[in-house]
Structure formats: structure tokens, C-alpha cells
Amino acid sequence: MKKILFIEDEPTIQKAISRFLEQEGYEVKNALDGELGLEIAKKMIPDLILLDLILPKKNGFEVLKELKKDDSTKNIPVIALTNLxxxxxxEKVLSLGATAYLIKANYKLEEIVEKIKQVLNQ
Structure with missing residues (x-):
């Protein structure tokens, strides 16, 4: 079972997307802020990270920079999922090493899952 870390500070969005991903057969771990997300990423080493950009404690840009600097997390694909x-x-997020950039309002849950499957080659 593929593991996904979802770093998102909006509980309603987090629950809805996490539940959908679990129904699709993924193991999902959630973090409500960037600091906790980084901590979990280093312990869990997920197969993929879904990352919001507007986060408390550490924003998504900082999280992405730190993930890509750390040898244990630098190869984990990161999909930015945001409304920015x-x-x-x-451009900034992609140049920092994100695999994809999805604008929440423009994608249905099914389309987000399709993108995850593409990135994970499933």
C-alpha cells in the first residue's frame, strides 16, 4: 500500500481528500502545519507528499526547500495542492523541486487521484 503524507491546515479539506484517498487504497497520514509535516515526512518517508502552500509554523515553500535539502526526503515526489x-x-514551487502544481478549486477529487497515480506510476 502506497503511503501519502498530506500537509494541509484546513481540516475540512484534509478530511475530505484523505478519506477519498483511503477509499482509493492509499495509506494517508495528515499534518495540519508545515513543521509537523516535515517531522512526519522524515520519520515516515512517504511515497508521495501532497503539500498546501499557505500553512502555519512553516509555509509550503519552506517545507519544500527543507524536504529537497534532506537526503532522506529529497527524492519523495511532492504535489503542491493549493489555491495560489x-x-x-x-514557477517558484516547480523550481524548488515539486513534481506538480494543482490549484484546488480547478480539480475534482478524481482528478487529484489521477495525478497521484501518474506521479506514482500506478
Missing amino acids: EESDNI
Whole structure:
């Protein structure tokens, strides 16, 4: 079973997406802030990380930088899942090493799962 870490500070969104991913056969671990997300990532070494960018304690940009600097987490694919639509943010996140950038409002749950499957080659 593939493991996904979902770092998202909005509990309603986190529950809905996590539940859907679990129904699709993924093991999901959640973190409500960037600091906790980093801590879990280093212990869990998930197969994929879904990362919001606007987070308490450490924002998604900082989390991504730290993930890519650490030997134990640098090869984990990261999908940014956010509502920040500005092209500057998209370019910055991709240049920091994210595999994909999805704008929450533009994607249905099924489409998010399809993207995850693509990234995990499933």
C-alpha cells in the first residue's frame, strides 16, 4: 500500500481528500502545519507528499526547500495542492523541486487521484 503524507491546515479539506484517498487504497497520514509535516515526512518517508502552500509554523515553500535539502526526503515526489494561482508561485514551487502544481478549486477529487497515480506510476 502506497503511503501519502498530506500537509494541509484546513481540516475540512484534509478530511475530505484523505478519506477519498483511503477509499482509493492509499495509506494517508495528515499534518495540519508545515513543521509537523516535515517531522512526519522524515520519520515516515512517504511515497508521495501532497503539500498546501499557505500553512502555519512553516509555509509550503519552506517545507519544500527543507524536504529537497534532506537526503532522506529529497527524492519523495511532492504535489503542491493549493489555491495560489499566481504564475510566480507556480514557477517558484516547480523550481524548488515539486513534481506538480494543482490549484484546488480547478480539480475534482478524481482528478487529484489521477495525478497521484501518474506521479506514482500506478
